[in-house]
Amino acid sequence: MQVTRTRAWTSLAASAVVAAGTVTATAAPGSAATAWAPADTATIHPGVQMYTEGAQCTANFVYTDGVGNVYVGYAAHCAGTGEATDTNGCDAGSLPLGTKVEFVEGGSLVSAGETVGTGTLAYSSWLAMQDAGTTDENACAYNDLALVKVDPAFVADVNPSVPFWGGPAGIDSDGTAAGETVYSYGNSSLRGGVEELSPKQGTSLGTEGDGWSHPVYTVSPGVPGDSGSAFLDAEGKALGTLSTLAIAPLAGSNGVGDLSHELAFAQSTSGIAGLELAAGTEPFSPAL
Structure with missing residues (x-):
């Protein structure tokens, strides 16, 4: 399958160059209790x-x-230093851990948007696989998760709920069958802030790569800048992270890395004790 990564390079007045009050939520098992910002006012959140x-x-x-630090996930290739066609995480280049990352609302080709927080790259599956000497072809091709540790000054601005859909309500641990409905929320700067285009509903084409990936079709496919965005299964469980846009043979489909595989790998290699997915404070509601 010919695929390309889906991060976007943006600059003001230039075209993008594709390189592909608080509420307390129940903490994930093994993690410290976290007080989340209300979902409707949080500035750092999925999406x-x-x-x-x-x-x-x-x-x-x-x-x-386990000690109360908060992380936001995106795709490991979002910190990549190579080309859009560099899809083998076991040998692709990456920025180092500790690289600064900005959380932004309203970024587009004509506006820098508003920086609403900052963090540092704390984990990259690409760097972890390279350090571990991973040779599993499926892991190398599909393990595409990175974690950004939110700087302490902005932790109080975080909510874990997926916009529009709600959730996640746990992790999908058994993959998806062909035809199963999936849900996502992309926020590419290429859309110029048209929020109506962000929620996506689509269909899984099944599971591939020994469980590491799910090809999906959505009503409008993920585009550069949507990389890393969340996918939920039909029950609102966290299914995976947007990784690639297929050119052939399933043109227009997206590759979604399986979160249960990616998170298990991160838990075993990141050195982050007690790493867990945070459940959304808002119930999953799939009605468009």
């Missing part, structure tokens, strides 16, 4: 734009660790 040295991606889910 927020994330900028890394000029490359723009979309946040997937929120994560916590």
